[in-house]
Amino acid sequence: MRVPRTLTAVATAITVVLLAAACSGQVADSPPDEDTSTAESFLDLYVDDGRVVRSDQGGDTVSEGQAYGLLLAVVARDENRFDQIWDWTTENIQRNDGLLAWRWENGSVVDDEPAADADLDAARALVLAGNAFDRDDLREYGIALGDTVLNEMSASTEIGRILLPGLWATTSPHAYNPSYASPVAFAVLADASGDTRWNELSEGTRAATEALLDSNALPTNWATVATDGSVAIAGSANGDGEPGYGYDATRTSIRFAESCDPADTALAARIAAALPDDDELVAEFDSGGGPVTSDQHPIAYAARAAAYAADQQSDAAHADLARMVETAVATPTYYGDAWSALTTTMLTDDTLAGCQPLNASAVETSASSSVTGSFQNPVPEQAASRAVPEHISIPAIGVESDLIGLGRDAVGWIEAPTNFDDVGWYEDGVVPGAIGPAVIAGHVDSPAAPAVFYDLPTLVPGDSVSVSRSDGTTVKFVVTSIQTVEKETFPTASIYAPVPTPELRIVTCSGAWDPNTGHYVDNVVVTAVSV
Structure with a gap:
């Protein structure tokens, strides 16, 4: 549905709004700087x-x-x-x-x-x-x-030393949670302490997890390991209920995929084949791989991304990292946001001492999209593209427009397009097609008529956007969400957080016109991901 607007109002710069910004010729602030992760x-x-x-x-x-x-x-x-x-x-x-x-x-x-x-x-x-x-x-x-x-909280068994989930699990058969085992943590602590028991723990928990996957293609939230080394799936910490793959078990592939030991990453890779390859992935399955909920959660996509990464399916892994971020943005939660941040680091960077399986990905990036904490992993300087965006096409709303560069004015605000039918891209941010959230902005109307982004709010998920660049390439995107947000409470952290794949944030003004301030009260933010 088209959002009603007052065309006689003095429409102004409708671009990226972060904090308490107004659509008034300039836009306060800019997307987060490159040192934000x-x-x-x-x-x-x-x-x-x-x-x-x-x-x-x-x-x-x-x-x-x-x-x-x-x-x-x-x-x-x-x-x-x-x-x-x-x-x-x-x-x-x-x-x-x-x-x-x-x-x-x-x-x-x-x-x-x-x-x-x-x-x-x-x-x-x-x-x-x-x-x-x-x-x-x-x-x-x-x-x-x-x-x-x-x-x-460790115990010796016939298959090696295993990590116990708590002090209560010292009696055989021991409760075992495969997602608690962290091969990289074992290695970090072994190096720091010189205690060889960490190596024993790494080998034993790997053996227990491998035995679990031998008996069931998906890791379950809980299992048991007896002193004689026998491993069985379990429904819960105390053994009750039906075994399943859910919010605990999903962490297993993430923890094993970041390991520097090929034997660990091989276990993470095995999980890829046991998960459905649908674009939409539910959060929980029964032990046989049947969905038990329609809910989606970032950690489910994080887990499959890790399994794909370990299996050297880097394109599929990056696609799931993008879905992970989109799901976290749509429904922010403590657990989802924590594992979105952790997974991206574990899979793409060595800050936490792992061996990132997506480090060698040939995904294009630019210096403007690198992030302290290495949320995004820049390619070497000589491999980075120097292309700039030149044209944007949004067929569903009839937009065909060359792109102009938008910078900042003397007080640090993003400049507005001078012409109401111009579309601009934020030159100090991410280049469209490089890793991260590139920002494209334009006016919604003028004092006399609709402007270039008047119909932006009518886009729906699945609509296409393409950006042609100076190197002759065209980057294609698909719309995944459309949000209307209040300027006074603009969710900067979620909308402009770094992401591990190329994305767009297309922004204009919306909502009621406030005659007291001379500005619209809302912004429309369209998110589109590369395809």
């Missing part, structure tokens, strides 16, 4: 004075979340934020034995049991932070926490 976005959105808040789950905090915050502070190279998160952790949920209590709510710990994945991730983060920030204290904290994990 999804890691920083997660920290900004979910960390409150060092506490990682599950804002979509009642506002509590779990040890897993604190560990994710620590890892993402390393990715963001934010020493101050790392210290805040670790300080809150030690003051509020660290137990006397050094392990982390699982859940905190309303000012106190409400579940004192530790969870091995959280403690292992936190230990990894501490060691990596010690290396990144040249801090012996953090490194020693990580080694000590890891030592307690080895002592209290």
Whole structure:
């Protein structure tokens, strides 16, 4: 449906709006600079004075979340934020034995049991932070926490040493969660401590996970490993219910895909064949691969991207990373946003000490799309394209327009097109066709008539957009979403967060005309991904 507009109003610059920007000849600010990453976005959105808040789950905090915050502070190279998160952790949920209590709510710990994945991730983060920030204290904290994990939450079996999910799982058959095992964390802690038990743990958990995949094509959320080495799928931590592949098990392929050991990545690659190759992927399956929900979640796409990456299907992996981001933007959640940021780093960068399976991808990028924390992995300078966009075509709304460059004015605002029928691209941002969210903008109307983007709000998912460039190439995109957002509360972090594939953000004004300010109150943001 066409959005009504007052054509006699003085329409003005309808371009990228980030904070409290108005459509008035100039647009405040610009898309996030190249030193902004999804890691920083997660920290900004979910960390409150060092506490990682599950804002979509009642506002509590779990040890897993604190560990994710620590890892993402390393990715963001934010020493101050790392210290805040670790300080809150030690003051509020660290137990006397050094392990982390699982859940905190309303000012106190409400579940004192530790969870091995959280403690292992936190230990990894501490060691990596010690290396990144040249801090012996953090490194020693990580080694000590890891030592307690080895002592209290690992067990010897006939197939090797395995990671136990918690202190409660010491009796055979041991509960086993394949997604808790982190080969890279084992390697980081082995290098830092010199303790050979980490190598034993790496080999044993790999053997347990391989045995699990031998008996069931998909990893299940829970399994059991007996002292004699027998492995069986399970419905839950206590064995009840039906076994399934869901929010826990999805992490398995991500953790194994980032490993530097080919034996680990081979396990992640096996999972690719067990997952459907549909564009839309549901979040949970039964143990046989049948869907048990219609819900979608970023971690499902993250997991399949990791499996594809391990299987050297890089194009399919990148497509799923784009779907992961789109799903996270559509439905922001603590867990989805955490794993969107973590997965992109784990698969495309070595900041967390893994061996990124998508590092050698031939995806084009540019210097303007590189990000601190390496959310995006730039190609070598000599391989980067020098092409610039020249023309945009949006057949569904009859737009055929050459593109002009848009910069910033003296106060740092994006310049508006002078002509109401011009379409511009933000030259200081991402080049359309390079990795990241390229910004294209134009007017919605003029004082006398509709302007070039008058019908932009009528686009629907599936509509095509193409951008012709100076090197003779044409980059094709497909519309995936159309949002109307209030300028006063513009969701900068989600709309302009870095993404691992080429995308467009096409922006104009919308909504009611405010005669008091002389501006429209809303913006329309069209997201399109490369195809």
